[in-house]
Amino acid sequence: MNLTFTPEERAFRAEVRAFLADALPNDITERVRLGRYLRADDHTRWQNILSKRGWLAANWPKEYGGPGWSPVQRHIFDEECAAAHAPSIVPFGVNMVAPVIMKFGTDAQKKHYLPRILNNEDWWCQGYSEPGAGSDLAGLNTRAVRDGGHYIVNGQKTWTTLGQHANMLFCLVRTNPQAKKQAGISFLLIDMQSPGITVRPIITLDGAHEVNEVFLDNVRVPVENRVGEEGEGWTCAKFLLTHERTGIAGLGHARQALRHLKSVASQIKHRGKPLLELPSFRLRVVKAEIELMALEVTNLRVIAAARHGSVPGAESSLLKVRGSELRQEISELTRRALGPAALPFFPAFLYGDEPLDGELALRAAASAQYFNRRKLSIYGGANEIQKSIVAKTILGM
Known part of the structure; x- marks a missing residue:
């Protein structure tokens, strides 16, 4: 998506990119890039690095110790983290229970739990x-x-x-x-x-x-x-679910997965030509990219509204539905592009440290990721339920 960024926002992007290049451990980057599952230590190491920099709680206001970033800054940060193959933040503390405590918690609860979440002391x-x-x-x-x-x-x-x-x-x-x-x-x-x-x-x-x-x-x-x-x-639960569903969209990681798909489809040949040039396949890739661009704009609107005190409503359901569908579509297209090469399944590689040679390593996670992405349309509220919420809340049906 081509957004027009201010000089300050471009400088912020450069700052984030330089930080990631310097601070993100190489072994964690490789696990994410190759589709390996992360260990608990991988998550805690990275989140401790972010906490030390003051960037763990990107969505927190300054009054609670967050960076107080604008919606565009958060968008840039998420985009650069995905591009650098940084792990997703484990969301349950920072992005889910923390906003509930901020809004509904007592002063004592805020004083006790929020600093511990900010310092990555609790999982x-x-x-x-x-x-x-x-x-x-x-x-x-x-x-x-x-x-x-x-x-x-x-x-x-x-x-x-x-x-x-x-x-x-x-x-x-x-x-x-x-x-x-x-x-x-x-x-x-x-x-x-x-x-x-x-x-x-x-x-x-x-x-x-x-x-x-x-x-x-x-x-x-x-x-x-x-x-x-x-x-x-139930009031706390609904408030939390809107934050969870917004995060499930995973737009930064969807964009990175789309880049990987296009790279794979450019290298694999079909009747002597790159698969990406096959009209029927290219059409699905282009459609996914256009829908991802549209969803990113919607996501920015939701984030902007939240920064002014609004609670995400049915928009979070829209993000959840379309975001999960897009991530499933991209994983399906990647599996189709690889064909029989997507079949190998190596648990020792995915969950451990067993090495695999270059090209095979990039393909080894395709099937596992395809199956894992099936959950996206179910958890956080099944997509069928989210569509009913949209129909009732937005369309008045």
Whole structure:
């Protein structure tokens, strides 16, 4: 997308590019570039580097220790990070629970948790989905019963991303089973080291341990760890989901994946000509690129509105739907471009340190990434649910 940048914005881009060239560890860059899965240490090393520079919480206002960047600066930062093969920030602390604490938390909660998130001291995970409450999140059954100065929590959460590394969990619980579904929910911050918490892995189709089940058996949570009033957790939940869905669009990484696709399709020959020159294939690539450009403009509008105090509404659902569809389309086109070369699957390469020769290494992750991207249209609220939100909120249907 060709935007007109001011001299200050161009200088900021140069600053970000120079920082990434100097500070981003080469071994992490290579893992991202080759599609290898990142280890916990890879995430923490990079986020500690960003924290030291003051750039970990790119979306935070200055009053809470963020850089106070403009929407365009954040766009530039995301674009340059993706181009440099930097890892995505683990979003649960910085981009999800932190905005909830800023808006609904007590002064004591802000004073305690926000500096720890800013300094990368806590690894957060999300306790929303349950076996019987996914897209119908308000149907959750995890119970929290008041016992003096504590809640006693019992239940099960599922699809808890990177929960095996986390020391903190933000969790939706039912505190009033007699109230309407949404009215009986509260929002708790739970120490993952508390007695009664069990984390069990779920191994996904690509062989990765990315998500988990979390069981809570008589877990005691201090009342002061409740964000907002009792029974008002649904308000916190909706606020958080708008931030999550905006992030799922992953536009910077979609743009990098598109560049990779075009490079692959330019090298692979079809009847003596580059695949990218085949009209039917080129049409799908061009269509994806045009839609990505349009989505980037929408994303900038949403970010700009948020900087002036607005909460993303149905626009976040639009970003989630189209962003996830585009990333799936790009991974599908990459797999098609590689053909049989996309078939090899090397777990020791993807999850470990086993080397592979140049061209094979670039192709080894194609199938794993294709399967992994299938989740994008499901998590964070299934796309069918998001389309209903758009139809009701924007179109009045």
